[in-house]
Amino acid sequence: MHILRVANFVSPTSGGIKTALRTWGECYQARGHRASLIIPGPGPEISEESQGMVFRVPATPIPGTGYSLMWDRTGVARLLDAIAPDALEVSDRATTRWMGRWARHNRVGSVMISHENMTGIMVRHTPLPHAPSVWSADFINRRSAHDYDAIVTPSHFSAEEWQHIGVDAVVVPLGVDLEVFTPTSDPAHYTAPGPGVSIELIHCGRMSPEKRPELSVETVRELVRRGHDVRMTMFGDGPLKAALMERAQNLPIVFHSYITDRAELAARMGQADIALAPGPLETFGLAALEVLACGVPTVCTDEGALHEVVGDGGAIVPGTPAAFADGVETLLARPNGRQRARAQAERFNWPDSADRMLALHEKLRTRHTRKHS
Numbered sequence: 232m233h234i235l236r237v238a239n240f241v242s243p244t245s246g247g248i249k250t251a252l253r254t255w256g257e258c259y260q261a262r263g264h265r266a267s268l269i270i271p272g273p274g275p276e277i278s279e280e281s282q283g284m285v286f287r288v289p290a291t292p293i294p295g296t297g298y299s300l301m302w303d304r305t306g307v308a309r310l311l312d313a314i315a316p317d318a319l320e321v322s323d324r325a326t327t328r329w330m331g332r333w334a335r336h337n338r339v340g341s342v343m344i345s346h347e348n349m350t351g352i353m354v355r356h357t358p359l360p361h362a363p364s365v366w367s368a369d370f371i372n373r374r375s376a377h378d379y380d381a382i383v384t385p386s387h388f389s390a391e392e393w394q395h396i397g398v399d400a401v402v403v404p405l406g407v408d409l410e411v412f413t414p415t416s417d418p419a420h421y422t423a424p425g426p427g428v429s430i431e432l433i434h435c436g437r438m439s440p441e442k443r444p445e446l447s448v449e450t451v452r453e454l455v456r457r458g459h460d461v462r463m464t465m466f467g468d469g470p471l472k473a474a475l476m477e478r479a480q481n482l483p484i485v486f487h488s489y490i491t492d493r494a495e496l497a498a499r500m501g502q503a504d505i506a507l508a509p510g511p512l513e514t515f516g517l518a519a520l521e522v523l524a525c526g527v528p529t530v531c532t533d534e535g536a537l538h539e540v541v542g543d544g545g546a547i548v549p550g551t552p553a554a555f556a557d558g559v560e561t562l563l564a565r566p567n568g569r570q571r572a573r574a575q576a577e578r579f580n581w582p583d584s585a586d587r588m589l590a591l592h593e594k595l596r597t598r599h600t601r602k603h604s
Contacts (some may be wrong), residue, residue, distance in 0.1 A: 233318070237322065238268070238321070242268045252270075254585070256282025268284070271298075271301075311333055311337075318592040328378050348512045348514055355441075383588070384403070393508040403591075407581070413497065419567075422469060429461060430449075430460065433507070438467060438469030442509070461483060464486075465485070470526040505530060505558075506519070519537055519541055521576075523576040528565070542578075
C-alpha cells in the first residue's frame, strides 16, 4: 500500500506534527508499505528520506508564525495525480480539506488527522463571542467530517469536539522513541535537590500563544517569591520568544536555541528535576511525553489532553502560577517520581501507533474496493 501524507503547518522547527509524520512514515516502510509526504517548501523539491519520498512545494510564508502554506490547488492536485497513492492521510482540517474530495473522486481512502482543537482555538484566539466561536468550529468540523472517510485524533480530549457534532473519531495516541528519550542515569538512584542545590526546571512546548509559555515564566516567579532556589531552561523557539525573554528579565531563566539532534535534546532534558507543560489546548502533548520518557516528572495543566499523557508521571493542576508552583513542590516531595515518569511514558510507543493507523488505512481501502467492484 502506498500511503501519501500531506501537511501544511510544518516548519524546520515544528514539534509534534513533524515528529509524527517522520516516525509514522518510517514505521509504514518498516512494515513493507510505501510512504510519501507533501509539505511546504523551502528545501529540496524532492528528496528520499528515512520516512519515504518527500515533496516540498512552493508555499506562502505566514508572517510572525514560522509557517508557510501551500495555496496552489491546481499544482498540488497534479502532484497528487502523479503520485497516485492507495491511501491519503492529511494533517490539516482547513486549508487542505479539498483533498478529501480529491480522494473520493479517485477512489482513495482518506483520513484527516485532527492535530489541533478547533473549538478551543476559535474560543480563545478569535475576537468572536463564545457561542459564535463554537458554531464556527462546528461548521468547519462538519465540513471536514463530510469530506473525509475517517477522522483520527490523538486523544480522547481531542475526540470530544467531534463527538459533540455526532462524529465518531478514531483515537490513535502518538508514541515516543524510548531508546532515544531515556533517563541519563538510573531513576532509582535520583535524589531530590537539597539545601544549597538549585531546582532545575525545563519548559516543554513551542513559544507560541496557544502553548501559554508565559505560565512557565510566572511559575518561576512564584517559586522565587516562595524562597526556592530555582533555575529554568526554556528550549525551542516561537513567535513569543522575544516577549518572553523581556518578561523573564531578573528571573533565573535561560532560553536555549532549538536543538535539532534528538539525542542531545534528550540528554539536556534528562538533567532536569521537574518539567513544566502549560499548554491548555494540547490534543496530545508529545513534548511532555518525551520528557517523561527521560524520567523527568512533569507538572501539566488540567485542561486539554495533557492529563491523558502525564497521568501518574506528574502533577495535574489548574493553569495558574500558584497551582503550578504547588505542583513543583508536590513532585519534589514525591517518592519514586522519576520511575513513575518513565513507567508512564512506556505506555506509549510508535510501532503500536503506526499499526493502528495502518489498520485504519487497510479498512478504508477494503471499503473502497468493495464499493467499486
